[in-house]
Amino acid sequence: MTPTSDDLLPSTSRRRPGRTRLVALAALLAGSLSVVAPTAAGAVAGPTSALGSGASVAQADGAAPAAEEAVAVTDPVTVELVEIDKPVARGTELVTITARVTNNQDVPLEGARAELRLNFRTVTDPETLAEWISAPLDTSFSGTRGGDQQPVPTLAPGESATMVFQYNFGKATMQGWGPRQLAVTVSDGTGRLGRLRSFVVYDSQDGSAPGQPVDLSIALPVTGPALDPADATAQVVELARQAAEGGRLDRLLQVAETGTVALAVDPATVAVAATATGSDMGPLHAWADEITAAGDGTSVFALPAYDPDLGALAHSGIGVEATSAFLAAPLPQGWSAPASWQTNLAWPADGVRPDLATVSTAFSAGRNLVVVGAGALAPVESTTTPSGLAPVAVDGGQVATALVSDEVLTDALVAGTNLTTAQDSGGDAAAEGEDAAAAPAGAGMPTAQALQLILAELAAVAAQPGDPQHLFIGLPRDWKPDVAAYENALTTLVGSGLVRIAPLAELLAGPVPATPREPLADEAPQSGELSPDVVGSLERVRTQVAAFSSVAGDNAPVVTADVNPRLVAPLAVTYRDADPARGAAVTAAVDHAHATLAQVAVVPRVGINFLTSAGSLPVRIRNDLPVDAVVTVALRPDDLRLQVQGRPQEVIPAHSEKDVLVPVRALGAGIVDVTVDVLTPSEQRIGVSSFEVRVNAEWEAIGTWIGGGLIALLFVAGIWRTVRRGRSPYRATSADVEAATGEVKAAATAAATPGSTTEGSAAPAGPAHARQQ
Template identity: 40%
Template sequence: MSRRQGGLRRRAATVVALLAGLAAVVAPVAVADAATDPATAQVVEDTADDVPSPVPTLGLRSLSPAVAHPGDDLEIVVRVDNPTQAGLADATLEVAVAWQPIFSRSTLAAWVDGTTARPSQAQLEAPVDSVSPGAYRDFTLTLPVDELGLGARGPFRLAILLRDDGEVVAQLRTFLMWDPSPDDGAPVDDDETVRLSLLASLTGPPVDPADPLDTRRLAGVTAPGEPLARALAAVAEAETATGTRGALALAVDPALVATAAASGNAQISAWADRVTQVGDTTDVYPLPPYDPDLAALARSGLSVPALQAATTTPLPDGWTVPSTWGAPLAWPAGPAAPDLATLDAARATGFGTAVLTAGLSPTFGTATGLTTVPTEHGDVVALLADQPVSQALADATDVAPGSGSTLTTAEAVQRLLAETSVVSAQGAGAEPHLLAVLPRGWAPDVDALRTALEALSTSGWVRVDPLPALLSADEPTIERRPLDAATPQEGELHPDEVRRLDAARTSLDELATVAADPAELVAPLAPALAAPTSVAWRDALDARPAAVTAAVDVVNAARGSITVAAPDALLISAAGDLPVLVSNALSTDVTVTVVLRPDTPRLVVDATPTTVVPAHDQVRVNVPVRALGSGDVEVVVEVLTPAGTPAATPITLQLRVQAGWETAGTAAAAGVVGLLFVLGIWRTIRRGRSTRRTVDAAVADPVIHGDAGRS
């Protein structure tokens, strides 16, 4: 174990952005070097455009060493920020350290929350010269640790107060970490350490259902210095800081990587290549494609096949998960504990392991973050985040817009050390294996991450291990606070909207049967239906209903790609063919069946022909019919998929049937011919009665030649 010296760099100011597109840009603030003497501290004018706070504030810039040992001088660098309209004159800084260490995590939380009284006696006072309105100054305070008379190892309450005219106008609460053993770098005994695993996610911004392959938003978050690039860079930084391969595991939305890989943008596709290869250096677990909100799906009453369809969306461009990645993980959304219904839905869709950012906490003490949760569809292995440790690590490192961190890196590091120190002291041989889960959208400052992980690794009571070590750990036999059976969370997609998307998905699956390979139709359109259910859309609640409608419209447009046409007609024969024109605007050949449904038995349809309509083409289909009687017939023309469901919007045509016309016409023509024949004979007979002709007696009998003649 080695001492840590020097100050910590201040994290960069973050850009706070609203989803509506409005942003407030905070002007950079010049950082003053910590003075070695309070009297010579440099004054730096604050140029920020933020609205001034009504009172001064204190921020811990650094505390060194992070863990104090006998003989150390504690060096505290604190920033006095005066955003008021009046200057600070003749103010003082006081440092007060409690004499008794903290033994429980509840006491730690009470100190941080301000519900515990601060130490009554200050061990150090230092003057604060004038701090101008709108300015800040950094001051260095030095406190010999041996003068404090500290006892057992652990965190001690440390308060820094700013007094002006004798009144406390600002205070800062942190921890002095004390280890009475010499700082001799002796190896850590594995049986006396808290094991800690780290897990972060790579999930993207909301996907536009109307254009799921649009990568304009990805260009912003994958660029160097942006959230997804930072999170990926944190993998190597974590290994460097801890000396542990796979110190930071990743849970990745495979659809995000597939979309980036298919992009023509060199920057985005390069990022996708790095993610694809990161499985060579750390443990990577795929999330369900498009990171669906499992709680919303569970709340909608979908069948198991429907749930499976919603969590197995085909990936863009046929992308597949690399073989170096691990088994899929479910990660229910939200800061609150998921309910049993959500875990049951995850298990029903095939996810046997789930990450819980809250819930199932022990009724007493701290336990290894691993347990098994029985559900109706089977057991779920739950990876349980340690909330205080997770929050402190996020506070120490996260610079994402809207992260909400109110702690400096130095304050968060001391909180991390205090939490893990108390856990390590809860009982010999009972040190648990904790899990720190970073929030979705985590954008780490890699320098701050290195500072935090180095502090933990050199503390003497923490060892960072890869996530598989936690998955293979023994589950503690303890009592845990149960999960609720079914409790909706704020931000979930309404069940009616989920069912709308499911109905559209069913409609798409039915249409897809017209193709020789249904995946040719489903794969390009399914992402549109998955997009509005993603966790990312929880941050755009006002726009989400329109996203659902857009997704349904995408499927409806596909359903309108096959059309049918047939003109009104006149049938004058007893049998004939009714021509139907089927058009296909899809990019694949389709197999369809044409069905005629007359509204009266006087017309009989003799066949339902099936035909293949080439992509972007049309085919004339002749449907044979017979007429049993005359009259007007209304005929519904349908085009069906091979599964028997509609492939096109039906049309109705009017058919006029004159079933006897052909037979009656033939008889009339025969009658006319017969009449003409009779008239011809009659005329011939009349001509035969002329006086110029001889009578029979005067005509001699003819001579018949041949065997048939007679004389």
């Protein structure tokens, strides 16, 4: 039944769907933020029973004033819900309601009174629920009184007190099923000072309750701090701190192990944890193993490594191919995610409405399932709450699937289970006691208050015609859960009978209803994104390194593995809140990429003398890569007197230098400036250098003439020397020759005469000049 205007708020003009709920929840959170870490109240006295019950009060001892950094308070008094012992009341049950009253004034609170009221009519319209929790303090509220006005004890500035009320539904005239507005108002003679606005779900057990609970799926992103691959030690230390017992990553692991959430994991975070080296890395390794094992019983999606900001990539104009390259950065130490982890989920930055450009970019990069939050894709009809799935038309007539996180349910669950700053910094001891369980959310609202809001929202959904919808909650990356509060919250929700925690796989396996929704903006860049100019500069050096890596052939991944993660890291969503660090990371990444490009280069030369008409010029190439490099060397002379005859290709061994001989031909003499291009096997230029060549090709002919002249001169000199030295005294004269000839003839004649013998023959005469001696 729809409440009358006397029972509820004055009617308001129609708002954009979802906007009222957003503003309302923000107002409720702001009210809870007005008190920072109120001190625990003392023991609560026992309540009295009856519809017109009194309220017992216990004042907090030693209450401290609100912290200096508290948000400005709008109401003089804050009233918060600590506990409702029966979140869903049935039949004639007696319900106990505990509230905390805090004095936000600079003067003591004296003479004030508190009063509990419930509206006897049900409220099932989502916008009416939202209007109630955001109603101004002076808004009138009609409802059955839960008891006479009870005095609030005198409270010093910043002090708190708990007040306990009881409401006996057996003495009430309420009928039907659904959420009722609940109010605890504190006032004095000057008027209202503060009011708690909450709900209690009541079932009169007349058969009007829904027959089926609402299905609810929850997804938890598991991402670490902003990783800096350039400083491996620092990132491991920070991961170890967060993965230690009580740290944020440890708490996320505990939530994952409850089996109530699907996981969206940054594989780089797990890879760094799993491959960290050192003697004290056992707990970090154990965390990596356990978060991996936690996925065995639920759906696990691998986010792109280092969790890059999809919005920044979509609005940079670098194109789908480059975006896909950024989303496929290699993992540290060659670690690989389990094959069971799905890779089709995209999760844009939290707290902003993704636009159509972001969804289209994710779809084009192979991630057709996109988490959409922050109230985006709100239903056109504000009185209905559609399913957690929605179709989104993207480029090319294709359709992506949006996982629409219910804004109110998500924010309420986070606010009711988030740790206080003190707890997160190691002050868990401060969380002990009654108020720690009731209000773990120093940056949100008490758990009980959040739960009643969630139950009211779920009851409104369950009351809608038709089968109950399957809703979705996408928790934010910066959620720091109080695990006990989270488990208590889910136990309470499931125990209410209003909700069933369903696997995300069930939601994804169901149909995607075409419920009319508000469209996404075509393109709406956010202020926290990395600027397109910076993304473009990262893409340019990434492209250069990709081309450069081809020198390594099949070992190209060895070259890019150390560069690409550094270029992706500054795009991480976590860096949105770390501007100085992000700028330093960008500079360091670009500088490292340029240093990598310089690892294959020409060794400078002072100059070369080329003295022949044809030959080779030696070009020394240095390779500082850990793998062999295949390069082509091309020369570009600035003068036709030196002509290049080829472009040789050589393998330069790792960590070495080698001369590459380039054939050239000289056509004249002079000084020629030569530019050296070092090319990859695919003809991509990876380095440029230059040197000077002094060409003197005619010296070859001159040298030949000089050599020939020297040989001729030596020949003439030898002849002249022989002539100059004259005849030797031992050489035979012509007379000697004649005498020798005559004697020989005489001997021959005598030998031919008969009767002659050689015995009486005279000995042959020697040369005349010898005989004369």
